[in-house]
Amino acid sequence: MIKYSYFLLITFLLFTSSCGSSSDSSSGNSLSGGKTNSPQSQQLNITILCDLSDRIDVKKNPENPQHSERDLAVVKEVSNYFAKDMESKGAFSAKGKIKVIFSPKPQDPNINIWAEKLNVDLSKMDPKQKKEVHDNISATFADNLGKIYDSALTSNKWLGSDIWRFFKNDVKDYSVDNNSEYRNILIILTDGYIYHQDSKDKNGNRFAYILPDLFDQFKLRNNPNWKEDIVKQNFGLISTRSDLENLEVLVLEVTPSPNNKNDEDIIKTVLSKWFEEMKVKRFAIFNSDLPEYTKQRINDFMK
16 A cells, blocks of 8 residues: 555656656746636637538548547647647646537537547546646547547538537537636537528527528628628627626638638628627638648637
8 A cells, every 4th residue: 555655646746747847948837836817827728619510521521630530639739739729738727628619518428428438627627637637638539539420420410510500509508617717718619601400590690600691681792892791781690698708719711612702701700799798808711721731720819
């Protein structure tokens, strides 16, 4: 028993030492470092919202790499960043949170079992548990998210993602910690065409969805004055709140219709208008790209 206790103590001290001696001088943190309001010193609270719609269908979207592979690459990069942040803060001080979610919650019990393993809250862990997370987070997230995507691809039943209703009802509960110690970051993986069968709300020229048909209906495609027309027609997504000043949003993998590449600009404009109306603190929206370039965008945004 004494030998086992001694082994645990040595393991803990080694992890604490390695975490406290990070070579990243930009973090400004040590094991016992003081609190500041800089992004590097804040604890991370990261939420990744995945869109399991037919955007990942290889028959409909035969991209290379496939969209599921691009999504997995994003999550891997974010989980690696989270692990590095743990190192910079040290075993005692690391209290970060990271999770992958789906909205609405999938009905498949297997998916929910795998999804439960994609939720980490260091604030509830002791140093030994934190070290286990640190050493395994990348593999754990890749394995379980890979199973979820494989299940969706095999079943050919696209769960979709109700992004509009998520912002309407759930975003603060899932993605915002009101403790100023945390930096709240929501990463959304979507092609930009927002739609779910349960959200077909309409209010004037505002909608709960973004679909190509709307771009035709409001004559935004092949129109040099489309930006002005969006303003003139008050076209866009329905805004239901204006209280997200403590949330940063990164949208990745926007993929316009192959025959309408300019849809990307319209999507970005509509989403930007929506985020601004909701008073999102900071946001960025990027098109789907090779994982190498997306990786750089993630790191630039996080820093």
